[in-house]
Amino acid sequence: MNMNSSSDLLQYAGGFQVMEDAEMKVALPVVLGVICLVGLAGNTLVVAVLLYDFRQAKSSVANGLIVLLSATDLLILLFCAPLRAAVYSRPSWPLGWFLCKTSDYFFQACLSAKSFTLAAVGHARYQHVAEPKKYIHFKCRRLIAVTCSIWSLSVLLPVPHWLFADLRRREDHTACVLEIPAHAWHFMRVFGVAYPLVVYLAPLGFALACLLKALLKNEPAGNTNRTPNRRYEIRRVTAMLLALSGAFALMRLPEWVAWTWSRYRGVSGAAPPVALLVAAQLLTLANCAVNPLVLLAASQDFKDGARSAWAVATRRRAGGQGGTSTFGEKVCAAAPPHAGAASSLCALPTISARQDVAICRDLGQSVPPDVQHFWQHRENAAPVDNNDPIPWESQEQA
Known part of the structure; x- marks a missing residue:
């Protein structure tokens, strides 16, 4: 050089x-x-x-x-x-x-x-x-x-x-x-x-x-x-x-x-x-x-x-291509194990509604019958009257 x-x-x-x-x-x-x-x-x-x-x-x-x-x-x-x-x-x-x-x-x-x-x-x-x-x-x-x-x-x-x-x-x-x-x-x-x-x-x-x-x-x-x-x-x-x-x-x-x-x-x-x-x-x-x-x-x-x-x-790019069904899965997974609560949570609007509804439907069908009966019994049971201002008198009469 x-x-x-x-x-x-x-x-x-x-x-x-x-x-x-x-x-x-x-x-x-x-x-x-x-x-x-x-x-x-x-x-x-x-x-x-x-x-x-x-x-x-x-x-x-x-x-x-x-x-x-x-x-x-x-x-x-x-x-x-x-x-x-x-x-x-x-x-x-x-x-x-x-x-x-x-x-x-x-x-x-x-x-x-x-x-x-x-x-x-x-x-x-x-x-x-x-x-x-x-x-x-x-x-x-x-x-x-x-x-x-x-x-x-x-x-x-x-x-x-x-x-x-x-x-x-x-x-x-x-x-x-x-x-x-x-x-x-x-x-x-x-x-x-x-x-x-x-x-x-x-x-x-x-x-x-x-x-x-x-x-x-x-x-x-x-x-x-x-x-x-x-x-x-x-x-x-x-x-x-x-x-x-x-x-x-x-x-x-x-x-x-x-x-x-x-x-x-x-x-x-x-x-x-x-x-x-x-x-x-x-x-x-x-x-x-x-x-x-x-x-x-x-x-x-x-x-x-x-x-x-x-x-x-990567998540944003996947979201733009319709890959946001995981949001619906997370919401449904957090739902109480009975059909009514699952349907109410899954009724929330989601980005990919078709996949989310299918997931929630499968989740509701997979709940065991005895668990469904337990939650239905809890929902149909009459509420106890706890508004008595002097409950001790009722207890003495009993």
């Missing part, structure tokens, strides 16, 4: 361009296509299952933030990954000036939102473990406020990626580059240090610290409400969230190594290898497909929610 020059390589925005290796031009889009398919299916499933849990009153702030995390992954897979695949497969920038200005900016904004969301997930999980009674109820306003704060900060921090990205004609091709003007050189030197600290080290360090503290937290003295199974469940969910944050931190690490290497290597220093830069972007995009796999492998609640959502969807 060859590029024109190492110095040009470091300035490309929106993906690496002008690759001369024909095999890589085919292989990279194929790999990105697989990542997109797996990630779109997995994150759509995560969003659907957690939204179903919200409808079943199984909600928490951490679950809401995981929905936000999956929605951010969907944005990356829908808008950033296909653009990278198109750029890798073409000899020149094919997408115009507007996408050159916004593609890298939007990608960085989504990645920043993921970092801040994981920090919020870690904090919410620690608060839930430390004070379960206070944070047991889901508060939609709190989730909306956290989401607005995260995205407001995420769209502001990568603004230099939008300001300094532009199209440039170089030799026989057009490239989208990040070109720093002379008057902004010192600002970008500071930005090169502050940006990784704010969007990578600080939020992920905070998230990992909160989750580790929640994982190692001991039960308060005298607290006997949590059974061993309940404590194990709390630790297991915390460990799963810790795995999500750790996977994102590790898969983003190569990109920040290349970021720091390229900006502080000096004039005569060696540039980062092309393989490192390509692998860094692939790992960053692959993380969008890893998160649903972690949830599916480590979260029993997510598995149960997926089964419940699938069962509801």
Whole structure:
């Protein structure tokens, strides 16, 4: 895989361009296509299952933030990954000036939102473990406020990626580059240090610290409400969230190594290898497909929610095809064992009336004769007069 020059390589925005290796031009889009398919299916499933849990009153702030995390992954897979695949497969920038200005900016904004969301997930999980009674109820306003704060900060921090990205004609091709003007050189030197600290080290360090503290937290003295199974469940969910944050931190690490290497290597220093830069972007995009796999492998609640959502969807689909006779069977099975009560319950309107009536008729005919005689005797017996205000006089006369 060859590029024109190492110095040009470091300035490309929106993906690496002008690759001369024909095999890589085919292989990279194929790999990105697989990542997109797996990630779109997995994150759509995560969003659907957690939204179903919200409808079943199984909600928490951490679950809401995981929905936000999956929605951010969907944005990356829908808008950033296909653009990278198109750029890798073409000899020149094919997408115009507007996408050159916004593609890298939007990608960085989504990645920043993921970092801040994981920090919020870690904090919410620690608060839930430390004070379960206070944070047991889901508060939609709190989730909306956290989401607005995260995205407001995420769209502001990568603004230099939008300001300094532009199209440039170089030799026989057009490239989208990040070109720093002379008057902004010192600002970008500071930005090169502050940006990784704010969007990578600080939020992920905070998230990992909160989750580790929640994982190692001991039960308060005298607290006997949590059974061993309940404590194990709390630790297991915390460990799963810790795995999500750790996977994102590790898969983003190569990109920040290349970021720091390229900006502080000096004039005569060696540039980062092309393989490192390509692998860094692939790992960053692959993380969008890893998160649903972690949830599916480590979260029993997510598995149960997926089964419940699938069962509801299957039941609704079967109901639309006339398979709702089980409702009539349940009603008739709960009826008292005599014909009159069975007929009164089975007279209730049902969706598939013909099958229900047949079931109820069979149920009425299957009642033994002695049981029918017992219920008929109870129905025909004259009621006892218990309205005598002075029953003791009647008893004395008797």
